[in-house]
């Protein structure tokens with residue numbers, strides 16, 4: 114049964130049968146590593162914030178992680194059947210309340226209350242997902258937006274006001290590909306009832322330059338750091354490209370990708386805010402753009418951090434490497450891994466519970482389904498940050514009985530010390546017991 118009450122960030126909530134927050138995830142709500150001085154996530158936030166100065170942009174870094182489904186989904190135009198709403202994808206306190214899955218959950222509140230033209234919101238966000246070196250149920254995002262008020266710009270001429278602001282911005286000399294047409298009839302139509310194509314294009318130009326400058330800053334710092342560590346470092350020119358995207362709360366919408374280590378890497382989502390969002394927030398005369406960027410992956414590449422679990426480490430061998438960087442960003446250096454401890458793999462195979470179909474037709478039993486995210490979470494719940502990754506390595510249906518079997522391979526590896534065999538076996542036994550208890554599976 115769910116706990117009677119849970120307290121997050123000093124506020125108390127009442128769970129119901131939808132409650133699905135494991136204790137380790139609940140505990141993470143207290144950590145606030147994105148605000149912790151000299152923490153790589155916090156340093157990354159600072160670098161991004163440095164490109165969006167006051168008074169145009171004001172940072173908001175203290176929103177509660179618990180939000181309503183209205184704030185997280187409905188206020189942004191997510192349809193009722195959007196997959197992100199599923200119990201298997203998000204952490205719910207109760208039916209109407211969850212741990213935010215993105216910082217966009219606060220867009221409406223800031224549009225409503227802020228008296229600045231732009232804002233930044235940084236926060237911890239929560240999603241149920243795989244376990245591996247780049248996925249963790251808690252990660253961080255920065256959201257930002259810039260608006261112009263039609264009732265306040267001269268003659269209501271938004272395009273002129275936006276271009277005037279753009280003219281005051283610095284330029285950069287990085288090659289940017291931008292192959293897609295600005296509008297798409299279904300996915301990204303012009304918001305014809307609210308602004309002209311010329312206005313949307315002005316806002317887009319401002320959006321693109323602003324975000325390009327932010328990404329250039331990050332990658333220049335990443336290169337400078339890499340060059341400090343490796344005297345033979347070869348500086349390759351930075352390449353970026355804008356790719357058409359879809360978000361329910363922007364139109365048109367884009368992702369910005371950066372060419373990195375031989376691949377195009379998606380770094381952020383963005384677009385021209387839908388006027389419904391601004392109207393709903395009580396500021397119908399404003400229009401503008403918004404973006405959202407994940408901080409953890411950016412921090413991993415900036416600091417060459419090989420495993421996302423390290424961000425949660427309280428080991429001084431990790432934390433002390435960043436001392437002083439918050440005060441002087443130019444001292445940023447890549448992380449130097451302390452001894453890598455050996456991995457320890459263990460497999461677990463199980464039969465899924467079969468459910469006798471109504472009418473007792475045992476010739477074709479249906480099997481109970483198990484969601485991958487449930488398995489991941491049970492493993493993480495027992496073994497905590499000692500799991501490096503876990504994956505489904507085999508799956509089959511017995512030809513005669515119709516029962517389904519799954520095999521997971523779990524890699525136990527501490528970031529901080531070498532695990533003994535006995536310790537690993539004990540952990541694995543406890544994982545198995547939890548899988549049996551929580552999923553009702555039969556171990557093979």
Ligand code: PHE
Pocket residue numbers: 214215216217256360363382383384403404405406
């Ligand atoms: N919230 C979106 C995400 O998590 C990112 C986004 C923010 C896109 C703002 C557009 C505008 O993927």
